[in-house]
Amino acid sequence: MPVEHDSIMTVLRGIVLPDGTNLVESDRVRALNVEGDVVRFVIEAPDATAARAWSGVEAEAKARLEALEGVGKVSIVMTAHGPAGSTPPPAATGKEPPSLKIGRHPTPQQGKTKPAGVKNVIAIASGKGGVGKSTVSANLAVALAKMGRKVGLLDADIYGPSQPRMMGVNKRPASPDGETIEPLHAHGVTLMSIGFMIPDGEAVVWRGPMLMGAMQQMLGQVAWGELDVLLIDMPPGTGDVQLTLGQKTELTGALVVSTPQDVALMDARRGISMFNKLNVPVLGLIENMSMYICPNCGHEAHIFGHGGVAEEAEKIGVPFLAQLPLALEARIAGDEGVPIAATDSPLAEPYMQLAQRLVAGGMA
Numbered sequence: 001m002p003v004e005h006d007s008i009m010t011v012l013r014g015i016v017l018p019d020g021t022n023l024v025e026s027d028r029v030r031a032l033n034v035e036g037d038v039v040r041f042v043i044e045a046p047d048a049t050a051a052r053a054w055s056g057v058e059a060e061a062k063a064r065l066e067a068l069e070g071v072g073k074v075s076i077v078m079t080a081h082g083p084a085g086s087t088p089p090p091a092a093t094g095k096e097p098p099s100l101k102i103g104r105h106p107t108p109q110q111g112k113t114k115p116a117g118v119k120n121v122i123a124i125a126s127g128k129g130g131v132g133k134s135t136v137s138a139n140l141a142v143a144l145a146k147m148g149r150k151v152g153l154l155d156a157d158i159y160g161p162s163q164p165r166m167m168g169v170n171k172r173p174a175s176p177d178g179e180t181i182e183p184l185h186a187h188g189v190t191l192m193s194i195g196f197m198i199p200d201g202e203a204v205v206w207r208g209p210m211l212m213g214a215m216q217q218m219l220g221q222v223a224w225g226e227l228d229v230l231l232i233d234m235p236p237g238t239g240d241v242q243l244t245l246g247q248k249t250e251l252t253g254a255l256v257v258s259t260p261q262d263v264a265l266m267d268a269r270r271g272i273s274m275f276n277k278l279n280v281p282v283l284g285l286i287e288n289m290s291m292y293i294c295p296n297c298g299h300e301a302h303i304f305g306h307g308g309v310a311e312e313a314e315k316i317g318v319p320f321l322a323q324l325p326l327a328l329e330a331r332i333a334g335d336e337g338v339p340i341a342a343t344d345s346p347l348a349e350p351y352m353q354l355a356q357r358l359v360a361g362g363m364a
């Protein structure tokens with residue numbers, strides 16, 4: 001029988017650190033993963049000096065866990081996040097402990113790249129917050145997965161990552177080697193969110209270089225595997241993440257989500273003009289909250305106006321890809337972690353059609 005997570009934590013609680021606390025109490029254990037009889041995790045030391053001084057801690061944890069019933073192999077990676085102390089690094093073996101931290105200065109990069117094995121990368125953007133960009137991203141990802149496509153979803157919305165809630169998963173991804181990050185999986189979609197890696201609100205204060213570094217890591221360190229398409233749920237507006245992504249990533253293109261309201265459309269125009277400047281093709285516009293369908297009588301009301309996004313698409317010569325109704329059922333589904341496209345509700349249909357258009361166009 002595989003070893004229980006709790007039994008492992010009990011053992012780790014018994015491993016005393018030099019300051020008298022233990023590994024669990026001082027929150028040093030990350031990415032604990034049990035597969036069969038193999039236990040893997042990361043010990044996150046406060047800095048490189050401590051990481052070196054804790055080699056006995058690592059050895060003790062390994063020996064004690066290997067003595068547990070059901071455990072065959074134990075693999076521990078020691079990482080350190082803080083500045084190194086004054087002690088010189090160990091001789092010859094040389095390699096610094098890998099860093100699992102998301103949010104760092106970028107490493108130099110020549111030209112545009114995309115994760116190996118990923119055929120298409122599509123940014124889902126909006127000029128304005130709250131228009132439903134994350135809802136569209138989650139549902140489109142699920143609809144594509146239902147069609148049998150291999151889909152990844154990267155939630156890069158640093159101001160309010162909503163995919164953990166919308167896709168119904170929220171835990172810290174495993175990192176068996178302290179460098180590669182194993183994405184999570186939900187509703188057939190390979191999923192990574194900046195929200196899995198950093199405490200709420202921390203990234204909001206990041207500016208240019210830190211954001212560039214974080215995006216580089218989310219694209220480059222995550223083991224995305226073979227994907228037909230990777231959707232990126234962007235933060236709203238035209239900030240550093242959008243710029244970095246447009247300049248550094250080989251994007252198939254961008255989908256721009258807007259409500260029919262004039263104010264939302266004005267902001268959407270700004271987003272479109274940014275993508276044009278970055279030479280990122282705008283694959284199409286999506287109108288969300290097009291009409292409200294009363295759940296009681298079926299009456300349709302155009303709460304945020306009517307037809308604005310279709311007109312805009314025609315004016316700028318890009319496809320108008322979908323019209324998505326405002327529906328209570330869709331909101332509740334998103335809040336409960338089961339996107340409406342994952343259900344057999346008729347509201348899943350417009351997302352299936354959107355997915356089909358992208359597949360037919362060779363974009364996903």
Ligand SMILES: Nc1ncnc2c1ncn2[C@@H]1O[C@H](COP(=O)(O)OP(=O)(O)OP(=O)(O)O)[C@@H](O)[C@H]1O
Nearest residue numbers: 129130131132133134135236325326327330331334
């Ligand atoms: N078509 C819809 N019908 C009903 N509710 C919707 C619809 N689209 C979005 N919502 C709801 O509106 C809220 C905002 O949507 P969402 O988070 O997808 O927007 P966003 O543009 O990603 O926002 P942000 O910029 O804050 O990330 C959510 O509660 C979501 O469930």
